[in-house]
Amino acid sequence: MLEGKIALVTGASRGIGRAVALELARQGANVAVNYAGSEAKANEVVETIRSLGREAFAVQADVARAEDVERMVKTVLDQFGRLDILVNNAGITRDNLLMRMKEEEWDAVINTNLKGVFLCTKAVTRPMMKQRYGRIINVASVVGVIGNPGQANYVAAKAGVIGLTKTAARELASRNITVNAIAPGFITTDMTEALNAELKEEMLKQIPLARFGEPDDVARVAAFLASDAAGYMTGQTLHVDGGMVMP
Numbered sequence: 001m002l003e004g005k006i007a008l009v010t011g012a013s014r015g016i017g018r019a020v021a022l023e024l025a026r027q028g029a030n031v032a033v034n035y036a037g038s039e040a041k042a043n044e045v046v047e048t049i050r051s052l053g054r055e056a057f058a059v060q061a062d063v064a065r066a067e068d069v070e071r072m073v074k075t076v077l078d079q080f081g082r083l084d085i086l087v088n089n090a091g092i093t094r095d096n097l098l099m100r101m102k103e104e105e106w107d108a109v110i111n112t113n114l115k116g117v118f119l120c121t122k123a124v125t126r127p128m129m130k131q132r133y134g135r136i137i138n139v140a141s142v143v144g145v146i147g148n149p150g151q152a153n154y155v156a157a158k159a160g161v162i163g164l165t166k167t168a169a170r171e172l173a174s175r176n177i178t179v180n181a182i183a184p185g186f187i188t189t190d191m192t193e194a195l196n197a198e199l200k201e202e203m204l205k206q207i208p209l210a211r212f213g214e215p216d217d218v219a220r221v222a223a224f225l226a227s228d229a230a231g232y233m234t235g236q237t238l239h240v241d242g243g244m245v246m247p
């Protein structure tokens with residue numbers, strides 16, 4: 001589906017980002033694997049992609065820093081010559097009740113989860129416009145639609161990502177660039193591992209398909225949005241949540 005395409009996936013050293021990077025490669029794309037922390041884990045993803053017969057390299061960048069993001073996109077263009085697919089996946093949580101939430105917790109989550117999406121989208125806009133081709137896929141969350149106690153910062157960021165997706169879709173459509181979002185529900189990754197068993201049991205009861213999602217459940221939908229099959233879709237948010245939220 002993605003033969004010869006060039007993709008950049010942010011936060012791709014583990015979890016959903018790792019699964020997306022591998023799925024895009026399985027579908028034929030060459031992939032730049034962005035990471036912020038563990039170079040070793042990013043290199044493991046790179047090696048796995050190479051073993052699939054695709055090209056890949058790891059690129060360090062904090063998506064919340066404009067100079068990092070510009071360097072990252074330049075590196076991808078220098079190495080691969082073009083950039084067809086951007087998956088804005090990097091994200092963090094700093095949960096706290098609103099009345100206890102520290103300004104640093106608010107800023108950290110907004111900077112990574114919302115400003116990061118803005119910076120990466122902005123950085124790829126020019127090359128994608130020149131190519132008259134682009135697929136931008138933003139990883140939002142169902143909580144950005146329904147809210148969640150203890151996550152005001154995260155929910156605000158994810159709701160912002162959904163709004164940014166719609167605006168970017170409208171601005172870029174005339175250049176054949178689509179911008180869509182995925183809103184995962186509860187996916188088993190490091191991010192959700194720390195939640196207590198009681199809360200997990202409660203959440204499971206709210207999922208009609210009666211299981212938590214796996215990173216591959218999200219990755220397959222990202223690959224679909226990156227493909228020609230989704231060429232007439234833009235500005236949409238696809239829920240990948242086992243039916244948890246039906247807007």
Ligand code: NAD
Pocket residue numbers: 010011012013014015016017034035036037038061062063064089090091092112116139140141142183184185186187188189190191192
């Ligand atoms: P994760 O913690 O396993 O992975 C997040 C990745 O983002 C890590 O590789 C991390 O290093 C990277 N990252 C964090 N800050 C970064 C920065 N400033 N610059 C570059 N990379 C950075 O979590 P995950 O569950 O795989 O989350 C991936 C995305 O999916 C996030 O945007 C998250 O909000 C979203 N999401 C996850 C769930 C879930 O249930 N796991 C649900 C809805 C949405």
